[in-house]
Amino acid sequence: MRSHFRDIVPKEMDWTDDGKARFLWSDGHESVYPAAALRRMCPCADCKGTHGTPPKAFNIVTTRALAGAPRQLNIESVEPVGNYAIAFTWGDGHREGIYTWDLLRDECPCGACKVRRNVEQEGHK
Ligand SMILES: [Zn+2]
Numbered sequence: 585m586r587s588h589f590r591d592i593v594p595k596e597m598d599w600t601d602d603g604k605a606r607f608l609w610s611d612g613h614e615s616v617y618p619a620a621a622l623r624r625m626c627p628c629a630d631c632k633g634t635h636g637t638p639p640k641a642f643n644i645v646t647t648r649a650l651a652g653a654p655r656q657l658n659i660e661s662v663e664p665v666g667n668y669a670i671a672f673t674w675g676d677g678h679r680e681g682i683y684t685w686d687l688l689r690d691e692c693p694c695g696a697c698k699v700r701r702n703v704e705q706e707g708h709k
């Protein structure tokens with residue numbers, strides 16, 4: 585597993601007025617995740633598939649299709665998991681995903697992080 589951000593932890597987590605999860609990290613970076621992005625990055629075995637099982641369709645549908653699935657995108661609650669992760673409970677009852685700080689930071693949707701991911705992908709070619 586990648587762990588670029590092993591020593592970086594969130595200092596604050598709260599919610600924006602329009603329902604996005606906002607994290608302020610110990611290195612000063614700020615990440616704001618729409619619920620759809622969080623659900624799409626769910627790391628549980630069901631969503632990602634295991635041992636060659638194809639991932640469930642949820643992960644290949646478009647953002648636009650996700651917008652029509654409000655229950656799946658409703659965050660009902662958030663709980664800390666140890667001191668390394670949080671878990672969301674979704675409106676459809678899904679709660680298997682453990683979102684580590686590393687995963688969240690790695691999937692940060694901000695422009696700078698998108699550029700970083702693109703550069704890393706280029707490097708792997
Ligand atoms: Zn999942």
Ligand SMILES: [Zn+2]
Nearest residue numbers: 615692694697
């Ligand atoms: Zn970022």
